[in-house]
Amino acid sequence: MRIIFFAGKGGVGKTSVAAATGMATSARGCRTLIMSLDVAHSLADIFDLERGLLDQHRGRPVKVRPNLWIQELDIQEEIDRNWGEIHRYLSGLLNTTGLNEVLAEELAVLPGMEEVSLLLYINRYTRERRFDALLLDCAPTGESLRFISIPTTLEWYMKKIFKLERTIVRCARPLAKRLTDVPLPGEEYFTAVERLFLRLEGVDRILSDPALTTVRLVTNPEKVVIKETQRAFMYFCLYRMSIDAVIMNRMLPSGIRDGFFSDWLYSQSRYAELARTYFHPVPVFPVNLFQGEILGPERLAALAAEIYGERDPLQRFYEEEPYRLIKEEGRYRLQLKLPFVVKESIDLSKVADELILRIGSYKRHILLPKPLVATSSVTARVDPPYLNILFGGDGS
Ligand SMILES: Nc1ncnc2c1ncn2[C@@H]1O[C@H](COP(=O)(O)OP(=O)(O)OP(=O)(O)O)[C@@H](O)[C@H]1O
Ligand SMILES: [Mg+2]
Numbered sequence: 001m002r003i004i005f006f007a008g009k010g011g012v013g014k015t016s017v018a019a020a021t022g023m024a025t026s027a028r029g030c031r032t033l034i035m036s037l038d039v040a041h042s043l044a045d046i047f048d049l050e051r052g053l054l055d056q057h058r059g060r061p062v063k064v065r066p067n068l069w070i071q072e073l074d075i076q077e078e079i080d081r082n083w084g085e086i087h088r089y090l091s092g093l094l095n096t097t098g099l100n101e102v103l104a105e106e107l108a109v110l111p112g113m114e115e116v117s118l119l120l121y122i123n124r125y126t127r128e129r130r131f132d133a134l135l136l137d138c139a140p141t142g143e144s145l146r147f148i149s150i151p152t153t154l155e156w157y158m159k160k161i162f163k164l165e166r167t168i169v170r171c172a173r174p175l176a177k178r179l180t181d182v183p184l185p186g187e188e189y190f191t192a193v194e195r196l197f198l199r200l201e202g203v204d205r206i207l208s209d210p211a212l213t214t215v216r217l218v219t220n221p222e223k224v225v226i227k228e229t230q231r232a233f234m235y236f237c238l239y240r241m242s243i244d245a246v247i248m249n250r251m252l253p254s255g256i257r258d259g260f261f262s263d264w265l266y267s268q269s270r271y272a273e274l275a276r277t278y279f280h281p282v283p284v285f286p287v288n289l290f291q292g293e294i295l296g297p298e299r300l301a302a303l304a305a306e307i308y309g310e311r312d313p314l315q316r317f318y319e320e321e322p323y324r325l326i327k328e329e330g331r332y333r334l335q336l337k338l339p340f341v342v343k344e345s346i347d348l349s350k351v352a353d354e355l356i357l358r359i360g361s362y363k364r365h366i367l368l369p370k371p372l373v374a375t376s377s378v379t380a381r382v383d384p385p386y387l388n389i390l391f392g393g394d395g396s
Helices: 014-027 051-057 075-082 084-096 101-107 113-128 146-179 187-200 203-207 223-238 259-279 296-308
Strands: 002-007 032-036 062-065 068-072 133-137 213-219 242-251 284-288 323-328 331-337 346-351 354-359 362-367 378-383 386-391
Touching (some): 014 032, 014 068, 014 296, 032 113, 113 133, 113 146, 146 187, 223 362, 242 259, 259 284, 284 296
Parallel strands (some): 002 133, 213 242, 242 284
Antiparallel strands (some): 331 386
């Protein structure tokens, strides 16, 4: 089985590329599911399907061709399926704080519920082996990257906070009842959180297993878009997800003669070249701008041919793992592939059995393996494209 995420800035062509990839893999006989995490849900439109067809399926997979299904998550359905108790508690809580019921129900959709629902599906489909390929059409990177941090954040929360919180609430409940109207979460709430966590178990291993899961970053040959792609690249690496290709979409065909486009042609070729050096050794696949929009199966198949040529789209185009723990001369070194990182932006702290790595506005808790817990000093060393974290001794 293979799982491929298609991520990138808004409007770069993620949905088109994910759909095109699905056309190619299903034509090769792989049972393929394309899932959309994007609330705008444009998958059905790109396949030129009747909207009603998807609405009838209420967020479940819909077969669109032999071997090809699409699924657009419907948050309301997901809440009914997965979030019952949790949503009930939160909307009850907001309700007692004076909000009317309808608004309280709306607000009780926590940020992240959609993403967790997606992770639940990934976990389930991977176990069930119902599909050979899961292709994930992500929301634009600015807002969607949060989902990758969810498994580690949840693990951290369950290990560090959950039990404590449950105990405190148990003890405080009788007192709180006398003092305030605000309801404390009941046992059902905690059981529901626990159950949800259990159903998510293992998904972080699925996401960080490069043999199974890779990310393809879709980008355009423009400065701002490439900058955002670099940030996304680093963020995926930070969360141990392996990027196996960058798809440089919307390149103007070089045959264009019109003088109007000459500046575009020049700047595009420059940015495409820069991207090749930035993302090296991850391969960059250039894709030409099509004449007109890409709608319907035939155009999608043509897009797939343009992206992959004769290659199998499920192949891993780049295989190095983004994380490595190395022992040398009695010292441990955690090597993370983090291109584009500068030493000044790194902030490292070690608290008991976890390492907190902050890079600009990104933060990650890394639960340390046993041999590293006891070491006192931790230092960072940037050897592009790697960030080395050295345990014990000085890292200069
Ligand atoms: N290579 C291409 N040639 C011509 N048109 C393209 C190409 N790639 C994408 N498009 C068109 O650009 C538009 C946006 O593409 P798409 O919806 O795939 O982007 P997206 O990254 O998923 O956007 P969003 O961030 O809004 O989800 C669509 O109309 C699509 O047909
Ligand atoms: Mg899209």
